[in-house]
Amino acid sequence: MHIAPDLQLPSLPEVTLRALDACHRDESYRAISEIVSADTALVARILALANSALYGPSTPIRSVDQALLRLGTRRFHTLVLTAALRQLIFELGGDEWQQLRDFWRHSLTTALTAQALATLTRYPEPDEAFMLGMLHNIGELIAIKTPATETKQHYLDHQSDIAARLVSSWGLGPMAADAMRYQQALPSELRDAGHLVKLISLATRLALSDAAGIAAAGTVFGLNEELTREINRRIGHEVSGMAASLGIPLDEEYNGESASRQLKQTILRQAMASQAINLADVTGETKDILAETVNSLTLITGLPALCFGHTGDNLVLLSGTIGDIPDLAVTAKPGGSVLTEAFISGLPVSLGERSPTVLDRQLLSLLHTPSLLAVPVISGDICPGVFALGTDNEQLPTTLELAAIFTRQLSAALANRPLPDAEAGTDGKRLDREIARDRLLRQVHEVSNPLTIIRQYIYRLRGRLEDTDVQQELDVIRDELDRAGNLLLRMSHTDPTEHDADVVELNAELESLARILEDSLFSSENRQLTLKLCNQPTLVAAGTARIRQIVINLVRNAAESLPDEGGMVEIRTSCPVWQNQRTWVEMEITDTGTGIPGEIRDTLFSPVRTTKEAGHSGLGLSIVKQLVDDMEGIIACRTGQEGTTFRILFPAASHKKNETD
Numbered sequence: 001m002h003i004a005p006d007l008q009l010p011s012l013p014e015v016t017l018r019a020l021d022a023c024h025r026d027e028s029y030r031a032i033s034e035i036v037s038a039d040t041a042l043v044a045r046i047l048a049l050a051n052s053a054l055y056g057p058s059t060p061i062r063s064v065d066q067a068l069l070r071l072g073t074r075r076f077h078t079l080v081l082t083a084a085l086r087q088l089i090f091e092l093g094g095d096e097w098q099q100l101r102d103f104w105r106h107s108l109t110t111a112l113t114a115q116a117l118a119t120l121t122r123y124p125e126p127d128e129a130f131m132l133g134m135l136h137n138i139g140e141l142i143a144i145k146t147p148a149t150e151t152k153q154h155y156l157d158h159q160s161d162i163a164a165r166l167v168s169s170w171g172l173g174p175m176a177a178d179a180m181r182y183q184q185a186l187p188s189e190l191r192d193a194g195h196l197v198k199l200i201s202l203a204t205r206l207a208l209s210d211a212a213g214i215a216a217a218g219t220v221f222g223l224n225e226e227l228t229r230e231i232n233r234r235i236g237h238e239v240s241g242m243a244a245s246l247g248i249p250l251d252e253e254y255n256g257e258s259a260s261r262q263l264k265q266t267i268l269r270q271a272m273a274s275q276a277i278n279l280a281d282v283t284g285e286t287k288d289i290l291a292e293t294v295n296s297l298t299l300i301t302g303l304p305a306l307c308f309g310h311t312g313d314n315l316v317l318l319s320g321t322i323g324d325i326p327d328l329a330v331t332a333k334p335g336g337s338v339l340t341e342a343f344i345s346g347l348p349v350s351l352g353e354r355s356p357t358v359l360d361r362q363l364l365s366l367l368h369t370p371s372l373l374a375v376p377v378i379s380g381d382i383c384p385g386v387f388a389l390g391t392d393n394e395q396l397p398t399t400l401e402l403a404a405i406f407t408r409q410l411s412a413a414l415a416n417r418p419l420p421d422a423e424a425g426t427d428g429k430r431l432d433r434e435i436a437r438d439r440l441l442r443q444v445h446e447v448s449n450p451l452t453i454i455r456q457y458i459y460r461l462r463g464r465l466e467d468t469d470v471q472q473e474l475d476v477i478r479d480e481l482d483r484a485g486n487l488l489l490r491m492s493h494t495d496p497t498e499h500d501a502d503v504v505e506l507n508a509e510l511e512s513l514a515r516i517l518e519d520s521l522f523s524s525e526n527r528q529l530t531l532k533l534c535n536q537p538t539l540v541a542a543g544t545a546r547i548r549q550i551v552i553n554l555v556r557n558a559a560e561s562l563p564d565e566g567g568m569v570e571i572r573t574s575c576p577v578w579q580n581q582r583t584w585v586e587m588e589i590t591d592t593g594t595g596i597p598g599e600i601r602d603t604l605f606s607p608v609r610t611t612k613e614a615g616h617s618g619l620g621l622s623i624v625k626q627l628v629d630d631m632e633g634i635i636a637c638r639t640g641q642e643g644t645t646f647r648i649l650f651p652a653a654s655h656k657k658n659e660t661d
Contacts, residue, residue: 013259342374526566561593
């Protein structure tokens with residue numbers, strides 16, 4: 001039976017509600033990832049999209065974290081909203097709600113157990129084990145939403161094959177598919193099976209918390225009974241905690257109708273807010289956008305509203321839906337009113353039962369209402385304005401939710417619009433810097449040319465001489481030329497107005513370095529430098545100078561390893577890469593040289609000897625190793641007769657709202 005890779009599957013409404021809330025609150029990607037990872041339907045949806053042809057041929061996504069980074073915040077928010085809308089089409093009965101809750105508990109228990117076992121047995125990708133644990137019984141989820149009894153039973157009887165086919169269709173590889181296919185194999189058949197197969201099979205058994213699972217742990221991994229029971233106990237506690245945080249009852253009958261109604265209301269309110277914002281022009285200056293969107297806010301709340309914009313030290317009344325707007329400017333400093341409190345705190349503030357200040361009374365008089373709600377607009381790290389809504393306190397929770405949804409969507413619209421000239425500032429200084437930078441690059445190019453010629457002649461001369469002492473002296477000269485070339489490259493890529501950054505866009509640096517490296521090391525027609533850079537952001541948690549020094553040393557060694565008849569050096573990047581419970585940016589530098597001699601490999605990164613004629617050794621690699629170690633990265637080498645590849649994992653940089661480890 002054919003199953004589409006992009007499945008439409010039911011989720012527990014509590015999970016979808018929490019995911020929507022996290023997206024609209026702009027929580028960190030790690031917090032969003034934890035919520036999404038706890039639901040099989042959302043995991044399947046995000047994997048299908050992240051590994052689809054939409055992103056072209058790229059590294060398969062094997063964790064939700066990687067998928068979030070590939071999709072980006074806006075696209076992922078849309079995915080969650082779409083998934084929420086699709087939940088409305090599923091009409092489940094009482095028994096089916098109970099089955100869905102039990103399915104959720106078992107899949108999450110299996111996933112957490114697989115992750116714990118992976119860490120315990122040193123499997124390099126614990127997150128992959130977690131994800132496959134979430135997906136192992138996806139056939140049961142398909143069966144829950146299938147009305148026909150005969151078809152439902154087919155899905156239940158072929159869960160392993162269904163999961164294997166889906167995992168293969170998402171490009172997760174044959175080992176992941178085997179882990180799904182052989183999950184029900186007997187423990188005695190798994191002793192010499194692949195690591196991932198054993199992890200998933202044992203996790204599915206331990207999730208049942210029975211004696212057979214305890215015995216299987218000893219057979220498959222040699223785990224004693226006490227340790228296995230402790231794993232079960234800890235996982236059970238973690239699942240209970242997750243359920244409690246989402247409001248999912250585990251110890252009583254479950255019916256998702258109430259949460260489904262709440263989900264429908266939330267989706268409706270978000271759709272109303274989105275439609276209202278679309279009616280306004282959000283392409284001008286911020287104060288003009290705020291002044292215009294006050295009408296949209298009144299449209300969805302049915303309440304009179306005022307809009308104040310932040311100008312200098314004041315909050316200035318820009319517009320309203322009350323008729324004539326008086327000239328009113330008040331200090332933005334704390335004064336006790338709900339308006340200034342909302343501006344300073346960045347949170348909605350209701351007048352409620354508090355004693356109104358004079359400004360509160362003025363606003364109540366303008367709005368002709370008994371109470372007042374102030375809702376700030378947050379754009380990035382600033383608050384450009386505050387809306388004041390007239391209320392009667394009877395529908396305050398609904399009004400507060402609508403206003404909060406509206407301002408969050410308005411903030412996103414402000415952040416994503418092109419800045420007008422009045423806000424973006426002049427480009428004169430930036431243009432001057434670009435001109436100066438271009439002049440410096442041309443000067444470096446002119447100086448690099450004779451250095452390159454000298455280096456090439458030294459290289460050829462060294463090969464013709466048999467005197468070891470003379471060869472060593474030539475090596476000293478060449479090393480000094482290398483150092484001079486490094487200094488020139490660093491000068492050409494250093495902005496005197498900026499310090500060495502803690503975050504580097506690796507792809508941009510490689511493109512910039514390649515232009516000069518091509519002129520200096522690959523000027524001959526039979527030598528070629530190629531870049532194959534990934535399409536994802538490659539932000540690295542490292543200083544710019546260190547990245548340049550690593551790349552220059554490795555590319556120079558690679559170029560010198562090429563035979564006289566020529567060859568190619570390729571630089572490839574990939575991001576994100578998940579390994580050892582961390583997110584990395586991967587860079588590979590590959591040459592088509594003759595490889596590293598056997599006697600050199602054991603001391604490859606030690607600065608004890610040089611074999612420049614064979615390539616890849618000497619002081620340069622020891623410096624590279626030290627630089628990579630200092631930034632807590634990982635470097636590895638693969639070499640053979642057809643060439644050498646150096647692979648480096650740089651720690652991925654954290655975003656302000658998308659922090660990694």
